[in-house]
Structures are given as structure tokens and as C-alpha cells.
Amino acid sequence: xxxxxxxxxxxxxxxxxxxxxxxxxxxxxxxxxxxxxxxxxxxxxxxxxxxxxxxxxxxxxxxxxxxxxxxxxxxxxxxxxxxxxxxxxxxxxxxxxxxxxxxxxxxxxxxxxxxxxxxxxxxxxxxxxxxxxxxxxxxxxxxxxxxxxxxxxxxxxxxxxxxxxxxxxxxxxxxxxxxxxxxxxxxxxxxxxxxxxxxxxxxxxxxxxxxxxxxxxxxxxxxxxxxxxxxxxxxxxxxxxxxxxxxxxxxxxxxxxxxxxxxxxxxxxxxxxxxxxxxxxxxxxxxxxxxxxxxxxxxxxxxxxxxxxxxxxxxxxxxxxxxxxxxxxxxxxxxxxxxxxxxxxxxxxxxxxxxxxxxxxxxxxxxxxxxxxxxxxxxxxxxxxxxxxxxxxxxxxxxxxxxxxxxxxxxxxxxxxxxxxxxxxxxxxxxxxxxxxxxxxxxxxxxxxxxxxxxxxxxxxxxxxxxxxxxxxxxxxxxxxxxxxxx
Amino acid sequence: xxxxxxxxxxxxxxxxxxxxxxxxxxxxxxxxxxxxxxxxxxxxxxxxxxxxxxxxxxxxxxxxxxxxxxxxxxxxxxxxxxxxxxxxxxxxxxxxxxxxxxxxxxxxxxxxxxxxxxxxxxxxxxxxxxxxxxxxxxxxxxxxxxxxxxxxxxxxxxxxxxxxxxxxxxxxxxxxxxxxxxxxxxxxxxxxxxxxxxxxxxxxxxxxxxxxxxxxxxxxxxxxxxxxxxxxxxxxxxxxxxxxxxxxxxxxxxxxxxxxxxxxxxxxxxxxxxxxxxxxxxxxxxxxxxxxxxxxxxxxxxxxxxxxxxxxxxxxxxxxxxxxxxxxxxxxxxxxxxxxxxxxxxxxxxxxxxxxxxxxxxxxxxxxxxxxxxxxxxxxxxxxxxxxxxxxxxxxxxxxxxxxxxxxxxxxxxxxxxxxxxxxxxxxxxxxxxxxxxxxxxxxxxxxxxxxxxxxxxxxxxxxxxxxxxxxxxxxxxxxxxxxxxxx
Numbered sequence: 001x002x003x004x005x006x007x008x009x010x011x012x013x014x015x016x017x018x019x020x021x022x023x024x025x026x027x028x029x030x031x032x033x034x035x036x037x038x039x040x041x042x043x044x045x046x047x048x049x050x051x052x053x054x055x056x057x058x059x060x061x062x063x064x065x066x067x068x069x070x071x072x073x074x075x076x077x078x079x080x081x082x083x084x085x086x087x088x089x090x091x092x093x094x095x096x097x098x099x100x101x102x103x104x105x106x107x108x109x110x111x112x113x114x115x116x117x118x119x120x121x122x123x124x125x126x127x128x129x130x131x132x133x134x135x136x137x138x139x140x141x142x143x144x145x146x147x148x149x150x151x152x153x154x155x156x157x158x159x160x161x162x163x164x165x166x167x168x169x170x171x172x173x174x175x176x177x178x179x180x181x182x183x184x185x186x187x188x189x190x191x192x193x194x195x196x197x198x199x200x201x202x203x204x205x206x207x208x209x210x211x212x213x214x215x216x217x218x219x220x221x222x223x224x225x226x227x228x229x230x231x232x233x234x235x236x237x238x239x240x241x242x243x244x245x246x247x248x249x250x251x252x253x254x255x256x257x258x259x260x261x262x263x264x265x266x267x268x269x270x271x272x273x274x275x276x277x278x279x280x281x282x283x284x285x286x287x288x289x290x291x292x293x294x295x296x297x298x299x300x301x302x303x304x305x306x307x308x309x310x311x312x313x314x315x316x317x318x319x320x321x322x323x324x325x326x327x328x329x330x331x332x333x334x335x336x337x338x339x340x341x342x343x344x345x346x347x348x349x350x351x352x353x354x355x356x357x358x359x360x361x362x363x364x365x366x367x368x369x370x371x372x373x374x375x376x377x378x379x380x381x382x383x384x385x386x387x388x389x390x391x392x393x394x395x396x397x398x399x400x401x402x403x404x405x406x407x408x409x410x411x412x413x414x415x416x417x418x419x420x421x422x423x424x425x426x427x428x429x430x431x432x433x434x435x436x437x438x439x440x441x442x443x444x445x446x447x448x449x450x451x452x453x454x455x456x457x458x459x460x461x462x463x464x465x466x467x468x469x470x471x472x473x474x475x476x477x478x479x480x481x482x483x484x485x486x487x
Numbered sequence: 488x489x490x491x492x493x494x495x496x497x498x499x500x501x502x503x504x505x506x507x508x509x510x511x512x513x514x515x516x517x518x519x520x521x522x523x524x525x526x527x528x529x530x531x532x533x534x535x536x537x538x539x540x541x542x543x544x545x546x547x548x549x550x551x552x553x554x555x556x557x558x559x560x561x562x563x564x565x566x567x568x569x570x571x572x573x574x575x576x577x578x579x580x581x582x583x584x585x586x587x588x589x590x591x592x593x594x595x596x597x598x599x600x601x602x603x604x605x606x607x608x609x610x611x612x613x614x615x616x617x618x619x620x621x622x623x624x625x626x627x628x629x630x631x632x633x634x635x636x637x638x639x640x641x642x643x644x645x646x647x648x649x650x651x652x653x654x655x656x657x658x659x660x661x662x663x664x665x666x667x668x669x670x671x672x673x674x675x676x677x678x679x680x681x682x683x684x685x686x687x688x689x690x691x692x693x694x695x696x697x698x699x700x701x702x703x704x705x706x707x708x709x710x711x712x713x714x715x716x717x718x719x720x721x722x723x724x725x726x727x728x729x730x731x732x733x734x735x736x737x738x739x740x741x742x743x744x745x746x747x748x749x750x751x752x753x754x755x756x757x758x759x760x761x762x763x764x765x766x767x768x769x770x771x772x773x774x775x776x777x778x779x780x781x782x783x784x785x786x787x788x789x790x791x792x793x794x795x796x797x798x799x800x801x802x803x804x805x806x807x808x809x810x811x812x813x814x815x816x817x818x819x820x821x822x823x824x825x826x827x828x829x830x831x832x833x834x835x836x837x838x839x840x841x842x843x844x845x846x847x848x849x850x851x852x853x854x855x856x857x858x859x860x861x862x863x864x865x866x867x868x869x870x871x872x873x874x875x876x877x878x879x880x881x882x883x884x885x886x887x888x889x890x891x892x893x894x895x896x897x898x899x900x901x902x903x904x905x906x907x908x909x910x911x912x913x914x915x916x917x918x919x920x921x922x923x924x925x926x927x928x929x930x931x932x933x934x935x936x937x938x939x940x941x942x943x944x945x946x947x948x949x950x951x952x953x954x955x956x957x958x959x960x961x962x963x964x965x966x967x968x969x970x971x972x973x974x975x
Binding site: 066067068069070071073108133136137138140141143144147148151152158159162163166167170171174175177178181182185 | 812853867870872873874878879881882883885886889890894897898901904905908909912915916919920959960963967
């Protein structure tokens with residue numbers, strides 16, 4: 001039974017999507033069914049956590065079945081500690097997004113909720129896949145629902161947003177396909193647990209570009225502002241909270257674990273890109289004219305920080321990166337959903353037209369304030385724990401990186417406080433009418449669990465940082481049984 | 488007294504059945520009462536293609552060892568049988584797609600007769616084992632296709648399409664014939680095997696002949712730079728004919744190209760691999776870039792078929808066993824996607840009564856959910872996205888190129904695919920993402936015309952497109968046993 005648990009985690013949302021598309025349900029039930037499926041998915045994940053043995057570094061809860069033996073491709077899924085946490089992030093944020101869409105009531109619910117569930121299933125699949133071709137299949141499959149969700153239900157400039165998004169992503173992922181073909185044929189198998197390491201720089205770059213586009217890292221972020229602004233709020237939440245983590249996961253599971261040599265050689269260029277993204281993203285977030293712009297560019301900055309952790313190439317940095325992935329996923333999802341809620345009340349996200357929303361709206365003020373404060377990494381928050389680990393890790397690579405990182409944290413405080421004050425404080429803006437309500441019960445039921453997760457992680461960050469990666473006896477970090485560690 | 492060779496009727500059965508059906512349907516055209524002609528002729532053609540498919544499968548099962556039959560005129564092996572089965576399946580689906588077309592009643596039986604005749608010609612063509620039967624088969628199905636292109640004389644551009652195809656096709660045939668003559672002159676042999684075995688060290692006559700034969704076949708596969716007729720003929724021909732041409736002709740032409748190059752010209756491999764790779768790159772470049780600017784969906788798909796000819800020539804250029812499997816595997820989802828996509832275009836055309844463009848496709852996905860979702864799957868399949876066989880096909884093609892050591896060919900393929908994303912997704916965008924004010928609903932009002940035969944055909948294509956993603960192993964096994972008939 002527990003062998004099939006990851007398969008269930010992948011298949012349940014996909015089956016739910018099919019049911020929503022095809023079952024002749026009355027229209028109002030569609031959204032409820034989809035939300036129910038997404039909540040059951042969370043329960044399945046909780047069960048998986050219960051069955052997972054954190055002490056062992058082995059791949060768990062997985063199965064392996066032949067897909068086509070011709071080229072050694074198999075259906076092989078399973079989870080390691082860090083992938084389990086990322087799957088958890090996916091299902092929790094997915095459930096929040098589904099519930100929010102149910103509350104908002106999207107047009108053409110069959111297609112909408114079907115695609116949303118499909119996205120959740122495909123993302124869970126990426127985190128569980130242990131075969132490169134399967135990984136790629138799920139990686140590309142994520143793009144299909146995202147493309148339609150943005151293109152059909154997005155804002156006014158959605159067509160341009162989808163085109164840039166797709167062109168960037170497809171270009172990156174096809175380079176990865178070429179790299180996968182070459183790497184897999186060189187190794188004689190596409191099974192990640194059986195392939196050895198490779199020292200080929202070109203293959204590493206093929207993977208790295210795909211992940212850098214998906215993350216995004218500067219200068220591959222051209223698709224980001226449009227896509228995050230034009231999507232429906234819950235899609236933007238999933239895109240920045242969960243889908244961007246796929247890229248960080250890919251760096252961790254493939255680019256670093258399978259290409260230790262090139263990862264070492266390209267460490268400095270990648271850290272430079274991450275630094276630029278970190279500073280540039282923070283500055284843009286500070287200058288952004290609307291709520292979503294702030295969150296979108298802060299996402300660029302945070303992905304830079306996570307990349308810092310990944311390429312710090314030591315225990316501290318990696319632990320911090322995994323923790324920060326989950327942190328940022330939860331924070332970003334919450335902030336995008338809150339942005340959606342604010343936009344529904346004021347009919348705009350322009351910071352110049354907002355303001356003074358705290359007065360008479362205590363729930364909104366409390367939730368936004370709490371999330372914002374966690375996001376700017378005040379001490380005792382989970383982000384503080386994550387960012388501290390990352391900076392401590394990257395400090396060992398050179399103090400200059402840590403200085404840039406620390407400066408960016410100051411910038412994070414600037415843009416986050418600007419966001420909070422522009423929405424909640426100052427004089428009420430022209431778009432904020434006294435009739436704009438406080439958060440309703442259902443909305444609170446969506447965001448409060450996310451904030452509760454963040455608070456729980458703030459209390460016990462080691463839940464993730466101490467239960468993600470397995471230490472090899474000699475003290476070097478070994479992510480997976482097959483990795484060769486870092487040089 | 489002339490000695491008659493032993494005739495292996497079973498080996499010839501797929502093409503014989505289709506030819507026989509074509510003859511019977513011509514009788515239906517004159518003998519059956521007018522209102523009965525359409526159902527009778529369609530049922531006859533459908534039965535013929537089903538029988539040909541069954542016979543081809545039986546032939547594959549009973550021909551484990553490659554051999555030649557009928558005085559070495561045709562091959563009896565699994566490579567030919569699998570290609571025949573594919574051609575017959577394409578024909579069967581084409582019958583389903585054709586049924587709802589508003590044909591002039593007096594020509595409807597002739598239409599199905601020609602379709603069966605074209606199928607029979609292709610079935611003969613793919614098993615040709617010498618240059619004579621090769622040319623015979625080529626002309627057999629080409630003449631049927633010329634008439635099919637021009638059959639709907641009410642359709643603007645149909646006659647023009649037929650004429651263009653006739654003239655350019657005749658040039659292609661003449662090129663092939665000249666090439667065959669030069670090869671014969673150089674080696675004194677007609678049979679593929681014997682040409683390959685004949686002593687000829689880098690004979691310039693042979694090389695010239697090889698180039699001309701390759702060019703002649705590339706005309707039929709509509710690979711650049713021999714593709715000029717494709718957009719016009721595909722756009723002008725009745726859409727079900729286009730569907731059949733784009734799938735079955737490509738299957739036949741590519742299967743024969745690979746077989747001919749591998750069996751007749753193994754000593755010139757160092758030359759033709761480069762030539763084929765060059766044609767592949769040209770097709771990918773021309774097809775993808777030209778498709779970007781098209782508004783007419785049939786024309787867009789025509790250029791997409793040019794680019795796919797290039798894609799499927801990548802495994803041919805690889806010239807290894809993996810390439811053989813890759814080509815045969817890729818042809819299966821490709822045919823399904825191509826037939827299905829043109830089928831959906833035909834449905835919209837019947838609804839609107841005029842040519843389908845990206846503009847008047849607006850809102851189609853929401854009006855006709857099944858056809859819209861199917862079209863979506865076909866476009867993603869062409870693009871090589873997962874959950875369709877197109878993904879595995881691209882993966883195999885790249886693998887074959889890598890095994891040959893040509894990673895640059897992978898890069899060209901990747902670049903072509905990136906460009907193609909723009910126009911394939913433009914179709915999806917046109918169907919689903921237009922503003923409500925831009926929507927052009929069916930002009931007649933009310934619900935769109937019901938066309939169960941077309942829906943069944945598209946559903947079949949969708950099942951193959953998606954199914955070939957999951958059931959890779961059985962299809963690859965079939966392709967492997969077929970490819971083992973060729974010498975590598």
C-alpha cells in the first residue's frame with residue numbers, strides 16, 4: 001500500500017481533473033468536487049508523512065514499472081525527504097488555490113477546475129519522478145494548464161503574457177530535452193537512481209538554462225512580470241509559490257547531484273546571476289506600482305536567494321535552501337491570494353489608489369501584516385531561519401556573497417514595509433470605499449491555514465531543515481543514495 | 488511459351504483488395520441508384536481499408552523472415568506490412584472524415600473508388616523491391632491523388648490544386664525515373680538488393696542517379712526544397728483528401744525512402760546521410776518559418792507537414808537501427824495527429840461554409856468541446872508535448888541522431904520545435920482565448936451540424952495520439968521487428 005502512495009499523490013488530482021471534465025455533474029458541484037479532491041490530496045500527503053522514515057536516506061513510498069525498455073525508460077516514482085516537503089507545499093498551496101477559486105467562482109468551472117487539478121497533479125509528479133523522461137513529461141505537462149489558465153481566465157494583456165511565458169519556457173525545456181537524450185543514452189538508462197555523474201559542461205548548461213528560466217533567475221525573467229500580473233490570483237499564487245520551486249528542485253536533484261564537476265565550475269557565474277537577481281529584483285519590487293508587482297519581483301529576488309543556498313554547496317546552504325523553498329512558497333501563495341482579495345475589494349492593485357485598508361478591517365490587516373513580517377525575515381520567523389542558514393552557508397564561499405545577501409534582506413524589509421503601509425496604512429486611497437468589507441469567513445479559512453503553517457515553521461524550522469537531506473557518515477552532504485556529493 | 492513466375496497472392500493481398508474495391512465502387516457509381524451511392528460507396532471503401540489493414544497485420548504476423556516475392560518484384564516483410572497497415576488505417580479514417588462532406592452526388596462513388604485506388608497504390612509502393620515496381624506504385628497512387636485533389640469542381644482552388652499537383656508531381660516522377668535510369672545504367676541492376684551488391688566504387692553516374700531518386704521521393708514526402716506544391720495542393724484540395732495525403736502519402740514516401748537508401752545504396756551511406764540531413768534541416772527551417780505567418784489553417788498545417796517531413800528525416804539521416812524504429816514509431820502518432828487536425832478543420836469548414844482561418848476559428852473550442860479538445864491534443868502532439876505520442880516520437884528521433892553522433896541535428900530539431908510552438912499554440916489561442924466580441928459563432932444559428940462519422944474518426948485519431956504515449960513498448964516492438972527486415 002505505502003509503495004503506491006506517491007502514485008496516488010500524482011494520480012488523484014489527475015483523476016479528479018478527468019472526473020471534473022467528463023462527469024455529467026451539475027455545474028455548481030464542479031467546484032466543490034475539485035476542492036474536495038484537493039483537500040483529500042492534503043490528507044493523503046499527511047498520511048505519507050506519517051509513513052515516511054526520515055532517518056533513512058533511501059527513496060521511499062515509490063514504485064518502479066517498465067515504460068519502454070528499448071531505451072531504459074521506466075515509470076519510477078518515489079520521494080526523498082526534501083521532495084516530500086515540496087510535494088507538501090504543492091498540495092497545501094494547491095488546496096488553497098482551489099478553495100479560493102471555488103470562493104471566487106470562476107467562469108467555465110469544468111475547464112477551470114480540471115486544469116487546476118491537472119496542474120497540481122503534474123507538479124506533484126515532477127517532485128516525485130525518478131526517471132528523467134518522466135520528470136520531463138511532468139515538467140512539460142505543467143505548462144499546458146498554466147498556458148490555458150493564464151490565456152483564458154487572465155487579465156487584459158493575457159495573450160502577450162502567455163506568448164512570452166510559453167516561448168521562454170519551451171525554449172528552456174527543449175534544451176533540457178536535448179540534454180536528457182544525450183545524458184540518458186550516455187548512461188544507458190534514464191533512471192535517476194541508477195545514472196552516474198557526468199562531467200559534461202554542455203549537458204549541465206542544458207539543464208541549468210531550463211531551470212533558470214523556470215525559476216526565474218536574472219536575466220531569464222522576461223516572462224515573469226506579465227505572467228504574474230495577468231494570471232488569476234490563485235494561478236499566480238501557484239506559479240510563484242510552487243512552480244518556481246520545480247526549478248530549484250531540478251537544480252538540487254539533477255543539475256547539482258548529477259553534474260558535480262560542472263556545478264563546481266559554474267558556481268561563480270551562477271552565484272553572480274543569483275546576486276544580480278537578488279538585488280535587481282528587490283529594487284524592482286521597491287519600485288513596483290502595484291501589489292502583484294511587488295510580490296512578483298520579490299519572487300525573483302527570493303529565487304536568487306534560494307540559488308545562493310543551492311550553490312553554496314555545503315550543509316548549511318542546502319538546508320537553508322530547502323527550508324526557504326517551502327517558506328517562500330507559502331509566503332508567496334498567501335501574498336498573491338491576499339492581493340487577489342484586495343483587488344476584488346478595490347477593483348485595482350495600484351498602490352497609489354490603495355491605502356488605509358487597516359481601518360475597520362482587522363482581519364485583513366492582521367493576516368497581511370503577519371505574512372509581510374515573516375516575508376521580510378524578522379528574527380524568530382521561519383524566513384529568518386532559512387535566510388540565516390543560506391547566508392551562513394554562502395559566507396563559507398566568500399564573505400562578499402554574504403554581504404550582497406544581507407544587503408538584499410534590508411531591501412526586502414524596504415519593499416515589504418512599503419507594500420504593507422501602502423495597502424493598510426496612510427490615508428484611504430480613492431479606490432478604497434468604506435463599503436469594502438473585511439476578509440470573510442471563507443477567505444480567512446483559506447489564508448489562515450497557510451499563515452498557520454508559516455507560524456508553525458517559525459516555531460520549529462528544523463522540521464524541514466533537519467528532515468530534508470540525509471547526512472552521509474563522513475559529514476559530507478549526500479542528497480540521495482546515488483549522488484557523489486560536492487567537490 | 489513465357490514462363491510465369493510463382494505469384495504469392497498473400498503478399499500482394501492488401502493492394503489487391505483495395506484495387507478490387509476500387510473497381511467495385513466504379514460499378515456502384517453507375518449501377519446503384521443515386522441516393523444509395525454515397526452510403527454504399529463509403530461502406531465499400533471502409534470495408535476495403537479494414538480488410539487491407541487486417542491482411543497487412545496478418546502478413547506481418549506470417550512474414551517473420553524478410554523475403555522477396557513475385558519474381559523479386561515486391562518485398563514480403565514486416566517493414567512493408569507495417570507501412571501497409573498504417574496506410575490502410577489512414578484510409579479508413581479518411582473515409583470516416585469524408586462521409587459528411589457535401590459532395591456532388593454524381594461523383595461520390597468515384598471519390599471513394601479513387602481513395603481506395605490510391606490506398607492500393609501506396610500499399611504496392613511500400614513493398615516495391617525494384618526500381619520498376621517502385622515507379623509503377625508511385626504513379627499508381629499519384630494519378631489517383633491528382634484526380635482526388637481536383638474532384639470537387641465546385642470548390643474554389645480545387646482544380647488549381649489538382650493541376651499544380653499534377654505538374655509538379657509529374658516533374659517529381661520524371662526526376663525519379665531519370666534517377667532510376669541512371670542507377671540502372673551504372674549497375675545494370677533493378678532490384679534494390681542487387682544494386683546494393685553490384686560492384687561500383689563511387690561511380691559518379693550512380694551518385695547522380697541516387698540524388699535524382701532521392702529528390703523524386705522527397706517531392707512525395709513534401710520535404711524542402713521539393714515542397715513548393717504542398718501549401719497550394721493542401722489548401723485547394725477537399726479537406727478529407729488533404730488529410731489522407733498528409734498522412735498516408737508521407738508514411739509511404741518515408742518508409743520507401745528509408746528502405747531504398749538502406750538496401751540499394753549502403754555503400755554510398757557517407758553521402759546520402761548528409762544529403763538527407765541537409766533536406767531535413769531545410770524542411771525544418773522552411774516549414775516552421777513559413778507556417779509562422781499563415782492565417783489559413785489548412786495552409787498552416789501544410790507547412791507544419793513540411794516541417795514534420797524534416798523531423799522524420801532526422802532518423803532516416805541517422806541510418807541506424809534506432810532510426811528505423813524511430814521513423815516507424817513516429818509515423819503512427821504523426822498520421823493520427825495529421826488526420827485528426829485536418830478532420831477538425833473539415834468540421835469547422837462544413838459549419839461555416841468557407842475556408843477556416845485563425846480568425847474564424849475563434850470560439851470554436853467552447854462551441855464544440857470535443858473537437859476543440861481533440862484539436863488541442865493534436866497541436867500539442869505536433870509540438871511534441873507529453874501525453875501525446877508526438878513527445879515520444881521526438882525523443883526517439885533525437886536519440887537516433889545522437890546515436891549517429893550528430894548532436895547538431897538535435898539542436899536543429901530543438902530550434903525548429905521552439906519556432907513551431909508559436910504557430911501551434913496560435914491555433915489553440917484562436918480556439919479558446921479570443922474576446923467574446925471576436926467570436927464568430929456558426930452563422931446558421933442553433934446547434935452545429937451533427938457529423939457522427941467525423942467525430943468517430945477524430946476520436947480514433949485522438950485515441951491513437953494519446954494512446955501511443957502510454958503504450959510505447961508494444962508499438963516499439965512492432966517497429967523493431969519491422970526494422971529488422973532492413974540491413975543495418
